[in-house]
Amino acid sequence: MIEFRKEYFADERDDTLNEIGKPTQRQDMLGHVTGRSPFFDDHLFDGLLHLKCLRSPHHHARIRSVDTSEAERMPGVRRIIRARDVPHNLNTLLSLMGFGLDDEPMLADKKVAYVGEPVVAVVAESERQAYDAIAKIRVDYDVLPHVLDVEEALKPGAPSVNPTYPANTFTYHEKYDHQKLRFGDVEAALRQADHVVEGRYQMSPIEQAPTETCGAIAAPETNNRYVVYTSTQALFFSLGTAAKILKLSSNRMHFIGGTVGGGFGGKVDSIHEPMAILGCMLTGRPVKFIWNREEEMQVGAPRGAERWYITDGVMNDGRIVARKFTGYFDSGAYTRLSSYAIIKSVGHLPGPYTIPNVSADVYCVFTNRTPATAMRGFGITGVDFAIETHMDKVAHRVKMNPIELRLKNAYLDGDMKAHRRLAKNTALVECCQVVAEKAKWSIGPEYRAMSSLKGGGGERAAIPHTIIDNRGLARPASGLGSYQPPPAPGYTPTPAYTPPSYSPEPLPVRPYEPAQAAPPPVAPSPTTSRPAGNRFSSISGLRRR
Secondary structure, rough: OOOOHHHHOOOOOOOOOOOOOOOOOOOOHHHHOOOOOOOOHHOOOOOOEEEEEEEEOOOOOEEEEEEEEEOOOOEEEEEEHHHHHOOOOOHHHHHOOOOOOOOEEOOOEEEEOOOOOOEEEEEEEHHHHHHHHHOEEEEEEOOOOOOOOOHOOOOOOOOOOOEEEEOOOOOOOOEOEEEEEEEEOHHHHHHHOOOEEEEEEEEEOOOOOOOOOOOOEEEOOOOOEEEEEEOOOOOOHHHHEEEHHHHHHHEEEEOOOOOOOOOOOOOOOHHHHHHHHHHHHHHHOOOEEEEOHHHHHOOOOOOOOEEEEEEEEEEOOEEEEEEEEEEEEEEOOOOHHHHHHHHHHHHHOOOOOOOEEEEEEEEEOOOOOOOOOOOOOOOHHHHHHHHHHHHHHHHHOOOOOHHHHHHHHHHHOOEEEEOOEEOOOOOHHHHHHHHHHHHHOOHHHHHOOOOOOOOOHHHOOOOOOOOOOOOEEEEEOOOOOOOOOOOOOOOOOOOOOOOOOOOOOOOOOOOOOOOOOOOOOOOOOOOOOOOOOOOOOOOOOOOOO
């Protein structure tokens, strides 16, 4: 892997980080306050047509028939677009990078999988005429059983939501039905902990609610190309998606972004552009496809719901010796970007804490809800909420100052992460100290004297002997629990995970001992000093601003 360090971009960004506390003017501020910032909807074309969609009223239903005959005769209607008119009527953004399979139709054909899924598009002279025509379309549905809860969706016999992933879980690497992390022996450490603290944490879907709703305008150019003005946050993702869905070479499309009137991640994987271009191709005239506010709230892809179960093994002095996660991301009916969010979340575990035994099983689950996508802190925000809420619960159980609990368990430079990478440029210790100072929250002198530069590495850099298993291979649609992979040599099966019982009584107190002796670690020497200058200057992955 190539690490993009700041020297490659030295002429693009000043890294002195000295703007905090100064009244610095945004570059685009004058355009915003004077009304001169260009938005996609500011581009006017003679003969502009308007595209609107007929949407499913059902969570899950088979489409028996569609009758558009009356709508075709309505005033102003120039084209009715059906699934058969879409050149490649399956899509998912991440398949552009070879990650996952195309699973979402641009227009539903055989069935609908969520309320609001588009079935038919109408292109008309005005928005009012398009809506009037939509009201005349008749769709005969055969309503099917649906599932709206992630754990219900994983039970044997649950309705199959997504034909591409019939077991209702995304398949990773064409093999695994979830993302898994193993570091040390969590079960042994839990048995030996003084306290076991369990928690269940739920985040609901959150709509980004941009002031400017999602949309695009496509128009034919004289050189056999199509110009597209769009509100997308990811211009080249949108270009690649349109090229795939429409089976057009990308050099035949001229995409022009502009000011995004709010996005927050919700305009990364929009498909307004290919829909507008298709309307333009079929009519030969400019076409605008923009959601109204009701559509933005109903079918705009939200931050996906998350459910997390966390179990901690804790010693009386506040040391967390084991942390176990089971997580469920509600992807909605199709993949969108949820499968990637899970990779990010598992890469973030167990939070900014040095814990010698960590286990995680995290699932991307399909339900008959609106497909989910990115939102600020995508893949991290929800699990961070769960982790930090759980830290407060642990502090209450062991009767410890919650900031001191975080300081006791914080990553220090040179510590080994659960992903077998040494921690560097850590700063939780200093952040907690500043928070305590600003909030006038008393912490002990030994915690005020801590530094993320001191005390890390050594034994804390060891990679423990890790208990692994073969569970997690993708299971067939005929029954989620019907397939059992052959056990690995020496592997003893453990019972299937069930949600915590929330017993208020802690487990019997036992002195903590390592579950198994770890082999001598092979790890770099702990970091004891940093080069002069900005302590964060070596962070890789700086992006163009």
